[in-house]
Amino acid sequence: DTAVSQTPKYLVTQMGNDKSIKCEQNLGHDTMYWYKQDSKKFLKIMFSYNNKELIINETVPNRFSPKSPDKAHLNLHINSLELGDSAVYFCASSPYRDSSYNSPLHFGNGTRLTVT
């Protein structure tokens, strides 16, 4: 009964390839997020969707494209992978539109992407 689940857990691929990471939440939350954690553990938001509507789109290369087929799913597709894309990508969700005292973030366990 995992609340926020991501697949795959590990992803090893070569430069130039295209890959996708899937995320699903069974908490009934309205908002989902993608965060990137670099090798120094710094957490940075990439995107957020509220009921399938994009509400936060940080300065992320166009090679990254989120897709939300419904409010329980948020996938991340990455084109033309580069070495610098290697990181851990976390999906998260929150009950309402923002992250707040009544709407805390719930994170998945991450997808470790390694680009060789």
Place this chain on the structure above:
Amino acid sequence: QQQVKQSPQSLIVQKGGISIINCAYENTAFDYFPWYQQFPGKGPALLIAIRPDVSEKKEGRFTISFNKSAKQFSLHIMDSQPGDSATYFCAATTQGGSEKLVFGKGTKLTVNP
């Protein structure tokens, strides 16, 4: 521009000791300050959070102290245990809008037995 500065980067404490992690913020509009705990191979999990209308929030061995005038807040872990060894992140945001949650750079805590 880093909006939440966290220190120290790493911390080693003996079992039973007090662990203290500090954060400072710049944006006076911030009104929600959570702390997240992350174990290796896992995602961050909400540990405790505070709003600026109180100066302290305590949950078990974990306490947040908040100083609005100094724009600082800290996490205190009393009677630290080896199981508390993890990376801790402070964060801040403004509630009610589309503001993103901004994280500090994290503190790796090691509690020695």
